[in-house]
Amino acid sequence: MSILTATGVEVTYPGSGRPVRAVAGVDLAVEPGEVLGLVGESGCGKSSLARALVGLVAPTAGTVVFDSQPVEALRRRARPVAQRRLQMVFQDPYSSLNARRRVGDQIADALRLAGGGGRRRAPAAVGALLERVGLDPAMQTRYPHEFSGGQRQRVAVARALAADPSVIVADEPISALDASAQAQVANLLVGLARTEGVAVVFISHDLAIVRQVADRTAVMYLGTVVEVGPTATLWEDPQHPYTRALIDAVPTPDGSGRLPADLPGDVPDPAAPPSGCRFHPRCPLVTPDCSSWEPVLRVQEPGHAAACILAPDRGAPDRSTTGVPS
Amino acid sequence: MTAPLLEVSGLRVRLPSRTGAMLPAVDGVDLTVHAGEVLGVAGESGSGKTMTALATLGLLPHGARTDGSIRLAGRELLTLSDKQLRSVRGREVAMVAQDPRTALHPMLSIERQLTEHLRHHHGVGRKAARDEAADLLDQVRIPDPRAALARYPHEFSGGMRQRIAIASALAARPSLLIADEPTTALDVTVQAGILRLLDRLRRERGLAVLIITHDLGVLSSIADRLVVMYAGRVVESGTTADVLASARHPYTHGLLDALPEGGSAAMRPIPGSPPALGAVPSGCPFHPRCASARDTCAADVPALLQIAPGRLSACPVDPYAPVREVVS
Amino acid sequence: MTGPDPLLVPAAPLAGDVDVPGAAAAAGEERAARTLTRSPWRRPLAVIGLVVIAAWVLIAVFAPALAPYDPLAQVAPKLLEPSAEHLFGTDNLGRDVLSRVLYGSRLSVPLALLLVVLATVVGTVLGAVAGYFGRWVDGGIMRLTDLVFAFPGIILAMAVTAALGAGLRNAVLALVIVTWPSYARVVRGLVLSTRESDHIQASRLLGASALRTLAVDVRPTVLGPVLVLSALDVGNAVLLLSGLSFLGLGARPPAPEWGAMVSAGAAVFDSWWVGLFPGLAILTVVLAFNFLGDTLRDALDPRTARALRG
Numbered sequence: 001m002s003i004l005t006a007t008g009v010e011v012t013y014p015g016s017g018r019p020v021r022a023v024a025g026v027d028l029a030v031e032p033g034e035v036l037g038l039v040g041e042s043g044c045g046k047s048s049l050a051r052a053l054v055g056l057v058a059p060t061a062g063t064v065v066f067d068s069q070p071v072e073a074l075r076r077r078a079r080p081v082a083q084r085r086l087q088m089v090f091q092d093p094y095s096s097l098n099a100r101r102r103v104g105d106q107i108a109d110a111l112r113l114a115g116g117g118g119r120r121r122a123p124a125a126v127g128a129l130l131e132r133v134g135l136d137p138a139m140q141t142r143y144p145h146e147f148s149g150g151q152r153q154r155v156a157v158a159r160a161l162a163a164d165p166s167v168i169v170a171d172e173p174i175s176a177l178d179a180s181a182q183a184q185v186a187n188l189l190v191g192l193a194r195t196e197g198v199a200v201v202f203i204s205h206d207l208a209i210v211r212q213v214a215d216r217t218a219v220m221y222l223g224t225v226v227e228v229g230p231t232a233t234l235w236e237d238p239q240h241p242y243t244r245a246l247i248d249a250v251p252t253p254d255g256s257g258r259l260p261a262d263l264p265g266d267v268p269d270p271a272a273p274p275s276g277c278r279f280h281p282r283c284p285l286v287t288p289d290c291s292s293w294e295p296v297l298r299v300q301e302p303g304h305a306a307a308c309i310l311a312p313d314r315g316a317p318d319r320s321t322t323g324v325p326s
Numbered sequence: 327m328t329a330p331l332l333e334v335s336g337l338r339v340r341l342p343s344r345t346g347a348m349l350p351a352v353d354g355v356d357l358t359v360h361a362g363e364v365l366g367v368a369g370e371s372g373s374g375k376t377m378t379a380l381a382t383l384g385l386l387p388h389g390a391r392t393d394g395s396i397r398l399a400g401r402e403l404l405t406l407s408d409k410q411l412r413s414v415r416g417r418e419v420a421m422v423a424q425d426p427r428t429a430l431h432p433m434l435s436i437e438r439q440l441t442e443h444l445r446h447h448h449g450v451g452r453k454a455a456r457d458e459a460a461d462l463l464d465q466v467r468i469p470d471p472r473a474a475l476a477r478y479p480h481e482f483s484g485g486m487r488q489r490i491a492i493a494s495a496l497a498a499r500p501s502l503l504i505a506d507e508p509t510t511a512l513d514v515t516v517q518a519g520i521l522r523l524l525d526r527l528r529r530e531r532g533l534a535v536l537i538i539t540h541d542l543g544v545l546s547s548i549a550d551r552l553v554v555m556y557a558g559r560v561v562e563s564g565t566t567a568d569v570l571a572s573a574r575h576p577y578t579h580g581l582l583d584a585l586p587e588g589g590s591a592a593m594r595p596i597p598g599s600p601p602a603l604g605a606v607p608s609g610c611p612f613h614p615r616c617a618s619a620r621d622t623c624a625a626d627v628p629a630l631l632q633i634a635p636g637r638l639s640a641c642p643v644d645p646y647a648p649v650r651e652v653v654s
Numbered sequence: 655m656t657g658p659d660p661l662l663v664p665a666a667p668l669a670g671d672v673d674v675p676g677a678a679a680a681a682g683e684e685r686a687a688r689t690l691t692r693s694p695w696r697r698p699l700a701v702i703g704l705v706v707i708a709a710w711v712l713i714a715v716f717a718p719a720l721a722p723y724d725p726l727a728q729v730a731p732k733l734l735e736p737s738a739e740h741l742f743g744t745d746n747l748g749r750d751v752l753s754r755v756l757y758g759s760r761l762s763v764p765l766a767l768l769l770v771v772l773a774t775v776v777g778t779v780l781g782a783v784a785g786y787f788g789r790w791v792d793g794g795i796m797r798l799t800d801l802v803f804a805f806p807g808i809i810l811a812m813a814v815t816a817a818l819g820a821g822l823r824n825a826v827l828a829l830v831i832v833t834w835p836s837y838a839r840v841v842r843g844l845v846l847s848t849r850e851s852d853h854i855q856a857s858r859l860l861g862a863s864a865l866r867t868l869a870v871d872v873r874p875t876v877l878g879p880v881l882v883l884s885a886l887d888v889g890n891a892v893l894l895l896s897g898l899s900f901l902g903l904g905a906r907p908p909a910p911e912w913g914a915m916v917s918a919g920a921a922v923f924d925s926w927w928v929g930l931f932p933g934l935a936i937l938t939v940v941l942a943f944n945f946l947g948d949t950l951r952d953a954l955d956p957r958t959a960r961a962l963r964g
Contacts, residue, residue: 255570
C-alpha cells in the first residue's frame with residue numbers, strides 16, 4: 001500500500017490579475033522505501049507540489065493522504081504527531097538551518113518534538129543522528145556556518161531523521177551543492193531508502209542525477225504530470241515528447257563534442273496555459289488535434305503512463321494506475 | 327598555427343587574509359585560447375578557476391596581487407591602467423557570471439543595458455542597436471524580445487535574467503567571452519539553447535570562449551580543450567575528447583566517477599573536500615584525497631608534464647596508467 | 655552550483671574540516687554578531703558614548719554626594735554668574751545650577767530609559783502579535799500605528815499630556831504612546847519575513863507550533879534590530895521628555911529637570927548660564943546614546959540596518 005498518495009491535487013496562488021494554477025491536478029503515489037524522482041523545468045510546479053505534499057501549502061483542490069490519514073495544511077497549532085513522519089529537505093541548506101543556533105540544539109529540538117527521550121539523552125542521540133548522515137558526532141557544538149554546503153545539507157537530513165520519517169520530500173536537495181557534495185548527499189538519501197525503507201521524493205531539475213537515483217520518475221510540465229514510470233523504462237523509451245526533449249537536452253560527459261538537443265520556446269505563463277495539451281506550442285510532434293484535446297495519463301505498460309495523443313491507451317482504463325508501480 | 331587570442335602564462339594570484347598574509351589562490355597557471363575556440367576549465371569550488379577568470383578581466387578583489395602574464399591579442403593586460411582595462415572589458419572581453427542578480431543594473435531598462443555598448447563603442451545608430459539587441463534576446467530565447475527591451479530586470483525570472491545577462495555580455499561584440507558557471511542555475515532545456523548559441527557564435531563570429539564549470543557534461547558538449555584545476559594549479563589538460571575518454575590524473579578520474587552514469591552503480595564522490603585557501607597540503611595538493619597516493623606524494627609538488635602531444639598531467643605516480651574505460 | 659572562489663574566506667580561523675571555502679560566505683550574519691560583541695569597543699565614537707553614559711549613570715547615583723548644595727534650596731542671591739562658589743552660577747530663584755544639573759540626571763536618564771523600555775515592550779509585543787496572527791489583528795494594530803504616525807510626535811505627545819494633565823508621569827505615558835509604533839512596525843516586518851523562511855518551515859514540519867517557532871527561532875532574529883532601535887531611541891527620549899518639560903507639560907517646579915531648567919533659562923536670556931548648562935547636559939546624553947546606537951547598527955548586517963531605516 002502506498003505510504004503517500006496525492007489525488008487530484010491543485011495549488012492555486014492568487015496572482016495580480018488572474019490566479020496562477022501552479023499545480024493543476026496531480027495524481028501520484030509513493031511506495032514505502034522507493035525513490036520517486038520528480039523532474040521538470042523551473043516553473044512546472046514541482047516545488048509547489050512538494051509543499052502541498054507535506055502540508056506547507058493547502059491544496060485548493062484534491063487531497064494528500066499520508067499513512068492512511070489526510071495531510072492537513074499547517075496552521076498555528078503544532079502538526080499532528082502522526083504526520084511528523086512526513087518530512088522535507090529544502091534546497092538551500094544555508095537558509096533551512098537557523099544560523100544563530102548550534103546544529104546540535106536544532107537536532108535535539110527535533111528529537112524532543114518527536115518525543116525521543118529527555119534532555120539528558122540528547123547529546124548521544126544527536127551524535128548518533130550525525131553519524132547516520134556521515135558526520136562526526138563532535139560537530140554538534142558547531143554553528144551552521146562552520147560547515148560546508150554538503151555538510152549542512154547532511155545536517156538538515158539528520159534533523160529530518162530525528163522525526164523517524166517514513167517519507168522524505170527532498171526539494172532540489174543537491175542543486176545548491178558542489179559536484180562531489182552532490183553525489184554525497186544524493187547517495188545519502190538513496191541509502192536511507194535502500195537500507196532503512198524511507199520513501200524519498202527526489203525533486204530535481206538535474207535529470208542525470210534523477211536517472212541515477214530514482215526507482216520511478218514522474219515528469220511534470222506546467223502543473224501536470226505528463227509521464228510517470230520506472231526510471232529505466234522512461235529513460236530508454238519515453239512516450240511523451242516532452243520527456244524525450246528533456247532527456248535529449250542533457251549533455252553527456254563522454255567527450256564526444258555532441259551538442260545537446262534544443263527544445264524551442266519557453267514554459268508558458270501558468271496563469272494562461274495553452275488550450276488542449278499544455279505542451280502543444282513547443283511540441284515537435286504536434287498534431288492538429290492537440291490544441292483542442294487535453295490528454296490524460298494513459299497506461300502504456302504496467303506502471304508506465306503518459307499523457308499524449310500519440311501514446312494511446314494500452315492498459316486497463318483505470319485512473320488509479322497513475323503513479324502506481326507494477 | 328596562429329597566435330592565441332588569450333595567452334595566460336605563469337599566472338599567480340595571491341589574496342590577502344585577515345591577518346595580512348598573502349595566500350596563493352592561483353599558483354602558476356598557463357592557458358591559451360584561440361579565436362573561435364572554446365576552452366573549458368573544470369574543478370570544484372576553491373580550485374582557483376574563478377580567480378583565474380577575474381584576473382584576466384582585471385576584476386580581482388581589493389588587495390589581491392597578480393604575477394605572471396596575461397596577453398590579449400598580444401597586449402599585456404597586467405600592466406594596463408584601470409581605465410585602459412575598463413576599455414578592454416567594454417570592447418574585447420565580456421564576462422557572464424553565475425549570479426544573474428549582479429550582472430544587470432536594476433534601475434536601467436533592458437534596452438539601455440543591451441544597446442549602450444553598441445552605440446558608444448561601435449557607433450551603431452539607435453534603431454540598428456535596438457534591432458541587434460532584440461535579435462540577441464531572441465537568440466537567448468526571451469519571448470517577445472521587442473517588449474522585453476522596455477522592461478526592467480526585476481520583471482524577469484532568475485533563469486530569464488541569466489539569459490539576458492548573457493545577451494548583454496554578447497552585446498558588446500567581444501572577441502573573448504569568459505563564462506563562469508553560465509548555465510548552472512538554468513534548466514537543461516535552456517542550457518542546451520545557450521550552449522548551441524555559444525557554439526554558433528564561435529563558428530560564425532570567431533568568438534573565443536573561456537567557460538568555467540564543474541559540469542563535465544557541459545564541457546564535453548562545447549569545449550574543444552579542457553583544463554582541470556585543483557587548489558590553484560592545473561593538474562591535467564588536453565583535448566576534451568582525450569581528457570574525458572582517457573583521464574590520466576586521479577583528480578580527473580574522481581570528477582568523472584562522481585558523475586551519475588545512468589547505470590545502477592552509485593555515484594562515487596571524491597572523499598573529503600577541496601582545501602581551503604591557505605591550507606593547501608604539502609606536495610601534491612590532491613594527495614590527502616587521492617586513492618593512489620604514495621608516500622612521495624606528500625613531499626614534492628608534481629610538475630605538469632607532457633604525456634602526449636598537447637596533453638599534460640601533473641601526476642608522477644603512474645603517468646602512463648591504463649586508459650580509463652568510459653561508461654556512457 | 656559551485657560557490658564563488660574563496661574571496662571571503664578568513665585565513666584559518668575555522669578549525670577542523672571547514673573545508674569548502676564557499677561555506678564562509680554564509681557566515682556574514684554570524685560575523686556581524688561577533689563584531690557586535692567585540693569590535694564596537696575599538697571604535698572611538700562608541701567608546702566616547704559609553705564613557706559619557708557611564709559618567710551620567712555615576713552622577714545620577716552619587717548626586718547627593720557630588721552636588722555642593724541642595725538643588726531645591728535658595729542658597730545664594732539669584733542669577734549669580736559662574737564663580738568658584740557656584741561653578742555654574744545660580745538661577746532666577748538663587749538655586750545652585752550645578753547642583754540642579756547633577757540632580758537632573760536622576761530624572762532625565764532613568765525616565766528616558768523607562769520610557770524606551772516601555773515603548774520597546776509595548777511595540778515588540780504588539781508587532782509580534784500583528785505579525786503572528788495576521789488578518790484583522792494585524793490590520794487593526796497597523797491602522798493604529800498609522801494613526802500615531804499621522805501626527806508629528808511632539809504635537810501628539812503634547813495633546814495627550816494636556817489631556818491627562820501635566821506631570822512627568824503623564825509625559826512618559828504620552829511619549830510611550832507616541833514611540834511604540836516604530837518598534838511594532840520593525841518587529842512585525844521581521845516576524846513576517848522570518849516566519850516564511852525555510853528553517854521555520856522545517857521546525858514547523860518537525861512539530862513545533864507557530865508560537866514555539868516565534869519564541870525559539872524568530873526571537874533571536876528580532877532582538878538585534880530592536881536593541882539597536884532602542885539604543886538609538888534613548889537620546890530621542892531624553893530630548894522629547896525635556897521638550898515636554900520645556901513646554902511646561904512635564905516636570906513641574908521646583909523639580910530639577912533639564913528641559914524645565916532650559917525653559918527657565920530662556921526667560922532670563924542675559925544670564926546665559928541658567929539655560930546653557932542643562933542644555934549641554936541634554937546634548938551630551940543625546941549624543942552619547944546616538945553614538946552607541948549607530949555603532950550597534952553598523953555592527954549588525956546591512957540588511958537589518960535597512961529594515962530599521964524603512
